[in-house]
Amino acid sequence: MKRTDRKSDCAINFALETFGDPWSLLIVRDIVYFGKNTYGEFLGSAERIGTSVLAHRLAVLEKKGILSKSLSKIDQRKEEYHLTAKGLDLIPLLLDLTEWGAAHDPRTGASRKWITAIRTDRNTVIKRTQDIVRKGGSVLGDFDRIVNK
Amino acid sequence: MKRTDRKSDCAINFALETFGDPWSLLIVRDIVYFGKNTYGEFLGSAERIGTSVLAHRLAVLEKKGILSKSLSKIDQRKEEYHLTAKGLDLIPLLLDLTEWGAAHDPRTGASRKWITAIRTDRNTVIKRTQDIVRKGGSVLGDFDRIVNK
DNA sequence: CACATTCACTTACATTATGAAAGTAAGTAT
DNA sequence: ATACTTACTTTCATAATGTAAGTGAATGTG
Incomplete structure (x- = not known):
């Protein structure tokens, strides 16, 4: 099959x-x-x-x-x-993967600031990330617009 | 590899x-x-x-x-x-998979009540589901304890 | 304009993972 | 004692991935 x-x-x-x-x-x-x-x-x-x-x-x-x-x-x-x-619509899932990976991988490359942001303001981060990506941006390229706004 | x-x-x-x-x-x-x-x-x-x-x-x-x-x-x-x-810790991820699948599969088998619950009370549903599963229970077996409590 | 380079693929082939079926050994029911 | 159930293992065919070497069209360079 x-x-x-x-x-x-x-x-x-x-x-x-x-x-x-x-x-x-x-x-x-x-x-x-x-x-x-x-x-x-x-x-x-x-x-x-x-x-x-x-x-x-x-x-x-x-x-x-x-x-x-x-x-x-x-x-x-x-x-x-x-x-x-x-x-x-897969962005929420990506954030969960990130959170799980960062939590359980002793040598993770994920930044503390990002993990904190998706833990404490999940819904906001999802919405902003979707908006940014829809316009052609990205998390790393537009970090401040997602996390520090 | x-x-x-x-x-x-x-x-x-x-x-x-x-x-x-x-x-x-x-x-x-x-x-x-x-x-x-x-x-x-x-x-x-x-x-x-x-x-x-x-x-x-x-x-x-x-x-x-x-x-x-x-x-x-x-x-x-x-x-x-x-x-x-x-x-x-994978339970949040499972809920996202459920939500995505239910949203995009025209013939999904997921129940309306469950989808609404994980959308509106995500954090509560996660905690309760983890507690129930830790004790040997399950979403379908203990639905009321997770959703209607 | 000629020519080398870049780009998005395709093709070919070895290796690894999955799919399906048939065993096996140990524990349980009768 | 015997039949059955349970958690696997083994075997073999097929599908997916890993790796390298093309191919043709668009672009950059002299």
Whole structure:
């Protein structure tokens, strides 16, 4: 059986069948946290996703309505990937992953300030992050606009 | 490279390397939502995990400190799997997966009442669910104690 | 304009993970 | 004593990932 075949109507199973592979959420993270938007930028990330896997994941995420793809106006070789509304709805989940990882990884790279912010002002951080990312920004690129405003 | 080799110090990557496969969170869901605790019960779930995959995932989740394993006092053939503190910390994430799945799956099986509860009283639902599961209960088995109290 | 480079992929192939089925050993029910 | 249940292991086919080497179109450079 393929991993994408629908196995039940459980909401959690639906979510995992959409992005529950080892790479999809790292691509979403690249967009949300690092402001990456192109194939080459995703390829360059620390986790070193393989080129064939990346192409496949991008195609699937676009087909499932998490990402939208459009040609760059500046450089016609480049495709730009952005989060759809469905994709922006993954931001709360990303924050939970961040919180869990930071709490349980003794050598986490997450900043104290960010962890505190998502713990104490979760709803505000979610809304601001979604607004920023919708406009093409990112957590690291617009940190002050999300945390210190 | 094995999928379990550490690829970066990103908190999200750490989390995904711990439980970011297609099955781990379904096992956690079985415990949290359905109160399942044994190999046979996990095997019986709707998504039909394969027996060899289940054995492997349980071993890895135990090794990574998400699950603890102990012999049943009543029936010595049975091993019982329970969430550790680290595993109970996954409950917020499970709720987000539920919310996302219910919001974007047109034929979701999630109940309206539950979705409303986790949307409006997230922190309370998290705490109560953790308390209940810590004591061996589950969302479906103790619904009223979590939602209507 | 010619040419090298960049970019988003595709293709090919080895390795790892999953899917499905059939065992096995120990504990329990009769 | 015997049959059954339970938690696995083993085996083998298929699917997904890891790695490297292309390919064709757009862009930068002289």
